[in-house]
Amino acid sequence: MERYDYLIVGAGLFGAVFAREAADRGRRCLVVDRRSHIAGNACTETVEGVTVHRYGPHIFHTSNEEVWRYVNRFASFNSFVNSPIAVCGDEVYNLPFNMNTFSRMWGVKTPAEAKAVIAEQVARENIGEPKNLEEQALRLVGRDIYEKLVKGYTEKQWGRSCRELPAFLIRRLPLRFTYDNNYFSDRWQGVPEGGYTPLVRRLLEDADVMLNTDYSDFIRDNRDIARKTVYTGMIDEFFGFRLGALEYRGLRFETKVLDTDNYQGCAVVNYTGREAPFTRVIEHKHFEFGRQEKTVVSWEYPLEWRPGGEPFYPVNDERNNELYARYKALADATPNVIFGGRLGEYKYYDMDKVIASALEAARAEMD
Numbered sequence: 001m002e003r004y005d006y007l008i009v010g011a012g013l014f015g016a017v018f019a020r021e022a023a024d025r026g027r028r029c030l031v032v033d034r035r036s037h038i039a040g041n042a043c044t045e046t047v048e049g050v051t052v053h054r055y056g057p058h059i060f061h062t063s064n065e066e067v068w069r070y071v072n073r074f075a076s077f078n079s080f081v082n083s084p085i086a087v088c089g090d091e092v093y094n095l096p097f098n099m100n101t102f103s104r105m106w107g108v109k110t111p112a113e114a115k116a117v118i119a120e121q122v123a124r125e126n127i128g129e130p131k132n133l134e135e136q137a138l139r140l141v142g143r144d145i146y147e148k149l150v151k152g153y154t155e156k157q158w159g160r161s162c163r164e165l166p167a168f169l170i171r172r173l174p175l176r177f178t179y180d181n182n183y184f185s186d187r188w189q190g191v192p193e194g195g196y197t198p199l200v201r202r203l204l205e206d207a208d209v210m211l212n213t214d215y216s217d218f219i220r221d222n223r224d225i226a227r228k229t230v231y232t233g234m235i236d237e238f239f240g241f242r243l244g245a246l247e248y249r250g251l252r253f254e255t256k257v258l259d260t261d262n263y264q265g266c267a268v269v270n271y272t273g274r275e276a277p278f279t280r281v282i283e284h285k286h287f288e289f290g291r292q293e294k295t296v297v298s299w300e301y302p303l304e305w306r307p308g309g310e311p312f313y314p315v316n317d318e319r320n321n322e323l324y325a326r327y328k329a330l331a332d333a334t335p336n337v338i339f340g341g342r343l344g345e346y347k348y349y350d351m352d353k354v355i356a357s358a359l360e361a362a363r364a365e366m367d
Contacts (some may be wrong), residue, residue: 002028003143003225003226003227004028004029004030004208004225004226004227005022005027005028005029005227005228005230006019006022006027006028006029006030006226006227006229006230007029007030007219007225007226007229007230008029008030008031008032008033008207008229008230008232009030009031009032009033009215009229009230009231009232009233010031010032010033010040010095010231010232010233010341010343010344011032011033011035011037011038011039011040011200011204011211012033012039012040012041012042012200012208012341012354013039013040013042013230013341013351013354013355013358014133014230014232014341014342014354014355014357014358014361015031015033015040015201015230015232015340015341015358016031016038016039016153016200016204016357017070017203017354017355017359018230018338018340018358018362019031019203019204019206019207019361019364020181020203020204020206020207021358021362021363022051022207022362022366023206023207025366026205027290027366028208029206029207029208030207030208030209030225030226031204031207031208031209031210032209032210032211032212032213032215032218033209033210033211033212033213034069034212034214035211036211036212036217037054037197037210037211038200038204038209038211039196039197039199039200039201040203041055041056041058041246041310041312042055042058042196042197042200042351043055043196044194044195044196044197045060045195045197045270046195047255047257047284047296048292048295048296049290049292049294050284050285050288050290050292050294050295050296050308051194051195051284051287051288052255052284052296052298053195053196053282053284053287053298054253055251055253055310055312056251056253056280056282056298056300056312056349057267057268057280057282057287058191058196059080059082059183059184059189059190059191059287060077060188060189060190060191060192060352061082061184061186061188061189061350061352062186062187062188062189063186063187063188063351064351064352064356065187065188066356066359067352067355067356067359068187068188070355071192071199071355074199074202074203075191075192075193075194075198075199075202076192076193077190077193078190078191078192078193078288078289079190080189080190080191080287080288080289082182082183082184082189082267082268083095083181083183083225083266083269084183084266084269084270085266085268085269085270086149086265086269086270086271086272087251087269087270087271087272087276088148088149088152088272088273089273089275090102091107091148092104093148093149095149095181095183095269095270096174096176096181096183097141097145097149097173097174097175097176098175098176098177098178098179098180098181099111099114099176099177099178099179099180100179100181101145101149102114102117102168102259103321105144105145106144111116111177111178115177116140117142117144118141118145118175119283120142121141121142121143121144121367122138122139122140122141122142124142124143125138125139125142125143126149127139128359130167130306131167131168132162132163132164132165132166133154133162133163133165133166133169133170134146134151134161134163134165135151135167135345136168136169136170137151137154137162137169137170137173138309140170140172140173141175145173150162150170150173150272151272152272152273152274153270153271153272153279153329155274156274156277156278156279157249157302158249158302158315159249159278159302159304160301165300166317166318167320169305169316169317181246186352191287191288192288193288196324203262205238215231220236227336228336228337228338228365229336229337229338229343230297230337230338230340230361231339231340232339232340232341232343232344233300233343233344234246234248234311234343235324235327235328235331235339235343235344235345235346236323236327238331238337239327239330241348243323243326243327243330244323246315246320246323246324246327246346247303247305247314247315247317248305248311248312248313248314248315249303249304249305249307249311249313249314249315250302250303250304250305250309250310250311250312251300251301251303251310252300252301252302252303253298253299253300253301254298254299254301255296255297255298255299256293256296256297256298257295257296258294258295258296258297259294259295260295261291261292261293261295262283262295263283263295263297264281264283264297265283265286266283266286267282267283267284267286267287268280268281268282269283270282277301278299278300278301279300279301279302280299280300281297281298281299281300282297282298282300283295283296283297284296284297284298286347301346301365303324310352311343313348314342314343314347314348315347316341316346316347316348320346321346321359322350324346327346334366338361338365340357340358340361341354341357341358342354345357
């Protein structure tokens, strides 16, 4: 096989952006991915004319003008604004926590009234230094918001009681005292028309791509395939788990085509009560204002990650962060390998931050 400048492990956003930047500088790249598709967890596919976010909702949002201009080179973005709702039993609330939420919950009309209710509830809890996530949340937002909109969702997401979770996992809970249902406060927001897979395909169009290819198997027979490696998989897996395994959370999706044009009237609905085993329901057509006669809906179930499953996000508690620091020391001492992305850096990145990190890594490497 031909020799490349870079072997890029992972065809997600970090790997694809690095490949694009390398190609623009005249470097040759081979991208390998163990999955059967490109775009990683941002992968989209078309079902019944609807662009489906295969691994859950991905709304692009950023305040980084350079990143916004960059992605618009490869896709046209629509004007989608993320305005999810939360269902708790028979009640429906707007997210993020804003005046519409508070008005529905307490019948208040003004920011002063809402702040007074929250302050009174926080004072009633009389919590000093929070010992766990539950106490941290109660200290931030009081009993009503915690019980209805935080507790059940968080416990489903993490698979354990809020009293067993460390306080620092929610250093803050954003409270907005305006009637604004836009979940993000970034300047730019939207979804690429046609989905993320075409965007990533354009990023990769000047690289060679091999799918259904496991890195460890491939490199065993092709050790001299490239001058350097860009690795976006799990950092602990790269080192054979020699220091122990980092923890990740997984997700499972049940996706159905429904014979209706509108199932829930919203792209994303959070189910915050424990009575619902899923955390979110996603109706994909609403990301692109679809008018198809049918709709495609996904139910999202959190689960413990097990080897062989897809790791969706790191468990950045104290133990795991300390273990990652030891792996990071190994990575820094490993020549000719660049680690990047959510799994390579064991960090919960938003998409714009992944792209910014990839651009920075490419510049540090090649400029």
